[in-house]
Amino acid sequence: MNHESRTVPDTYRRMGRKLRSATLWVLLAPLAACDPPDEPPPDPTMGGELMRGEFEYRCAGSNDAFCVDFVAQRFPQRFAVGGNFEVGFNPTVSIVATPGVQSSAPSLLEPTSSGVISGFRFNRPGTAALLAVINDEEMVDYLHVTAERVLSYHFSDEAGAVGVTEIVMQPGESRRVTVEPRGEFGQVLAGTLEYTWSTDEGGIARTASDTQGRTVQIQAVAAGRTRLLVEGGEVTGSVEVIVQLDDPTTTTTTTGSTGDSDSDTDSASTGSDTGTDTDSDGETDTDADTDTDGGTTSTGGGR
Amino acid sequence: MRRLGAVLALMLAACAPDYGGLAIEIEGVALAGDYVESRRINLVLGHVIRVHARPRSLTSQVYEDPGRFELLSASPDVARVYRDPEDWRWVLVGRGGGNTCIEVRIDGKREECLEIRVQAEAG
Numbered sequence: 001m002n003h004e005s006r007t008v009p010d011t012y013r014r015m016g017r018k019l020r021s022a023t024l025w026v027l028l029a030p031l032a033a034c035d036p037p038d039e040p041p042p043d044p045t046m047g048g049e050l051m052r053g054e055f056e057y058r059c060a061g062s063n064d065a066f067c068v069d070f071v072a073q074r075f076p077q078r079f080a081v082g083g084n085f086e087v088g089f090n091p092t093v094s095i096v097a098t099p100g101v102q103s104s105a106p107s108l109l110e111p112t113s114s115g116v117i118s119g120f121r122f123n124r125p126g127t128a129a130l131l132a133v134i135n136d137e138e139m140v141d142y143l144h145v146t147a148e149r150v151l152s153y154h155f156s157d158e159a160g161a162v163g164v165t166e167i168v169m170q171p172g173e174s175r176r177v178t179v180e181p182r183g184e185f186g187q188v189l190a191g192t193l194e195y196t197w198s199t200d201e202g203g204i205a206r207t208a209s210d211t212q213g214r215t216v217q218i219q220a221v222a223a224g225r226t227r228l229l230v231e232g233g234e235v236t237g238s239v240e241v242i243v244q245l246d247d248p249t250t251t252t253t254t255t256g257s258t259g260d261s262d263s264d265t266d267s268a269s270t271g272s273d274t275g276t277d278t279d280s281d282g283e284t285d286t287d288a289d290t291d292t293d294g295g296t297t298s299t300g301g302g303r
Numbered sequence: 304m305r306r307l308g309a310v311l312a313l314m315l316a317a318c319a320p321d322y323g324g325l326a327i328e329i330e331g332v333a334l335a336g337d338y339v340e341s342r343r344i345n346l347v348l349g350h351v352i353r354v355h356a357r358p359r360s361l362t363s364q365v366y367e368d369p370g371r372f373e374l375l376s377a378s379p380d381v382a383r384v385y386r387d388p389e390d391w392r393w394v395l396v397g398r399g400g401g402n403t404c405i406e407v408r409i410d411g412k413r414e415e416c417l418e419i420r421v422q423a424e425a426g
Contacts, residue, residue: 049351050387052388104350104396105348105349105397105399106398108348109349126349126424127334127347127349127350127424128348128350129350129351131396133385137385137386138386138387139353139387139394142351144350144351
């Protein structure tokens with residue numbers, strides 16, 4: 001009797017423990033299924049200076065370094081002179097009507113379309129303000145924005161190399177090259193710009209896609225050296241294209257806009273990797289926040 | 304009877320505020336080149352400032368109704384003035400290069416005009 005009375009509660013206790021454990025797992029399972037996000041979601045907003053709402057950056061085209069598939073990734077720190085962009089305003093306080101977004105100085109920040117979401121383009125370097133205005137008489141909020149001229153271009157290729165100054169290919173091979181406009185301190189400049197791509201010698205390498213975009217496909221034709229040129233924002237940038245028949249090693253050379261040069265050689269046959277970094281002037285990039293390439297600030301140069 | 308009317312009118316006038324200039328100052332941070340002096344405002348083209356502006360009274364009565372007070376730009380192509388949702392607050396915008404003035408109006412009557420200069424960013 002005593003034996004039975006001890007056994008039954010023990011069984012219940014064990015069952016109870018198992019049940020609690022199972023319940024816990026059932027509750028935790030959905031959490032375990034959620035992968036931690038690799039990157040924060042895009043946030044293309046910036047609070048207004050009167051703290052009554054947020055200005056939202058929008059892509060006016062596909063040729064904007066701040067946009068991926070027409071989705072703005074963040075609110076830019078600097079804008080490119082001549083670059084088109086759109087801005088909307090989302091109030092965070094209770095207001096009587098939806099404000100439209102206007103320019104503080106149309107001669108500097110030219111409106112290209114107006115409404116709840118308005119289009120703009122800087123005509124010259126300087127600082128102007130985006131105004132969130134109701135009925136053209138009441139100011140809800142404003143935000144100063146600054147534009148610079150494009151001073152250089154930063155090339156990257158589909159292989160993931162950034163700050164590319166030299167592309168080594170074999171005849172028949174094609175590669176996608178993307179360009180980012182950069183300002184005085186090496187920061188990426190926002191806005192949709194028009195680009196024109198070309199090569200010096202089409203018999204060595206030629207552009208093999210739409211040549212108006214920020215990305216172009218180049219195709220190696222025959223052995224030799226040529227330059228891939230991009231023109232836009234009143235600046236021409238270039239990257240060296242080397243087409244060679246036999247390519248036991250793949251070489252990517254990058255040169256920083258701060259004067260750093262970085263040469264990496266990967267041996268395809270042995271898998272060994274050697275790298276040399278040379279700092280030629282030690283200049284510091286003053287705006288690391290706007291660097292989208294993960295810390296490597298490089299450029300193909302401009303004139 | 305006429306004397307009594309005059310005395311009443313005088314008494315009423317003494318009970319009302321009498322314009323004695325505008326107290327104006329920038330609220331928040333102003334960008335380089337933007338400043339407000341007692342009777343002169345300087346703005347860089349494209350810049351915006353928010354100001355606290357309230358008329359002074361020469362009598363013991365103060366201006367209490369912000370709805371009776373208005374700032375108006377004499378030339379909106381040079382400088383624009385926007386009403387702020389908060390009382391006695393206004394937003395001034397340097398829209399185009401040049402000189403103009405900001406009219407101070409009370410009950411629709413122009414009391415004075417503050418000089419404002421908008422100039423292009425240096426460099």
